[in-house]
Amino acid sequence: MTYDNKVMNRVKRMEGQLRGILRMMEEGQDCRDVITQLSAVRSGVDRAIGVIVSENLVECVQKAGENTEEINASIQEAVSLLVKSR
Template sequence: MNDEEMKRLLDRLARVEGQVRGLRKMLEQQRCCEDVLTQLLAARSGLESAGQLVLERHLNDCVLGGAEVDERTKEALRETLRLWSRHSGPAG
């Protein structure tokens, strides 16, 4: 990962960390369920976004690593991953 990508990932994780601390505080204060659920969804979304960044890096570095693949094909793969993550929810 280059420095910019690492900063984006760490910033995103720091945001999620703050959201989780906020969730704990909300529960301790017995905030309404709707507010807690909204914050849970935001934290989950942040983790999913962080996972997407790592998955894209894995695709580029580990799966394709060094293979001669044109940029159009790489972008199609990235878009497929985004589409999959957007429409796949938690199991159960």
């Protein structure tokens, strides 16, 4: 699977947020502000996982053509990945 710039930009944004959180911790900022930023990163991770799984699922279904067994296996794998990520 190839990852498009949208997904990579999401991950880069989270990377920047994590660096900012570390800075906030080093500066002794209020825990509510730190938790708010950590929650934003967690939401970003969840969204990135959803985008990656859905794009991969679309790709797998297109490759499977009309092979329903292969399509069903791809769907089950996608659901399993989403469940595992929680």
